[in-house]
Amino acid sequence: MSIASEHIDRLLPQTQCRQCGYQGCSPYAQALSRGEAAINLCTPGGITVIRDLAQLLNVPVLPPADPLKSEQPKAIAVIDESECIGCTACIKACPVDAILGATKQMHTVITSECSGCELCIAPCPVDCIRMQPVHDHWLPQARLVADNQQDERFAAAAQANKRFQHRTARLQRLQHLKKQQQHAYQQKATITATPATAKSAANINPAALIAKAMAKAQTQQLQRRVPDNQDSFQQQQIAKAQEQASYRRAMRDFQYGNEQQKADALEWLRLHKQQRESQQ
Template sequence: MTATETALADRIDAVLPQTQCGKCGYAGCRPYAEAISSGDADINQCPPGGANGIRLLADLLGVAAKPLNPAFGVERLRLIAVINEAECIGCTKCLPPCPTDAILGAAKHMHTVITELCTGCELCVAPCPMNCIAMVPADNADWTPEDAGRARLRYQARNRRLARLEAEKAERQLRQKQMLAKLRSAKKNA
């Protein structure tokens, strides 16, 4: 990506809803912003952003607004995930896909959604083997730029945490391999 495309992607990303749902066909809002800035994606692929989001993108890019492409979904009221706690078995399959760590729970314990952190991405629904996660209309249907900003920060913090955990795991595995190599060498020399 060129510096110009990166700067444009920053401005595009700033107007996207930050639900990180992937409905646009990309792995999240930032990859979608980068695809728009490089000309690989159109401005009408974000159902959570809807008509208002398309208008904001059109204004930013100086192009005509167009209807949401139905191949990517339909615009609807903001939804949030709710877990039927009586049916939750604590399998933890809903935790990894949540882009903002909005689900609280541990293995073999009931989980719950922290409503204020839920972006409504729906990524937790499919992995649930108990079908105990429902998407319900949010009490506050308005998703503001401030909400999007908080969601972006939580998503970035989650990604940093996951990268740190992966680096720590790789470091442990390297130490284990080195220790095994030393043991094998000592055994061979004995």
């Protein structure tokens, strides 16, 4: 007899990290309920969650699928604010809304709400996010242990799931609002259309409209054009940020990567050094 996915989901840490290969804790729980997934894929949960899942599903205990990762201490994301370019990529990736910031503004992590999922690292174009180890056994740190629930593990999972549900609801509201605005715009366009305007629209020459639009765009482009020296300065700043990101990535791969990554990083650092020396 299959176990309901809701019972399985309660045992998971709710970090929504996707390290199990599924798009969150609930999809992983559904796969477990159908017997389509192994019980040892939850890296944040480690052996504790594996044992609970084994007991619930009446299956043998398995070693963690990624033992090295599961043995590492818990860590939260930290943004190097001096390198942040305000692209908002990390904000969109965070499943628990634990990152504050705005477009072209410095971002920062709400450390007490970070679940340590690491989903914000890969999208960062300048590699300015790192994971900082903490002493906690379970994240987020904002967990509140209730009187009838003395296990900080389930308190942390409840806090992470609450943040995740709030974010999901917020995105759904924004999507619904967007559809409403699009529908209102379409209705307004339909109401304002009259037989006379429809007849005149039928007589419009598409080629003339295209030529007019192109001429208008060229005029606006000329009006908005910035001095060449400003364009050059912006390109230099972008190139500098990309170079710094590549250097940090190479240093990280050289220290923590596999053999191939270390070799590639060493070659990049060697070429980078030669290039810098030739410019001096």
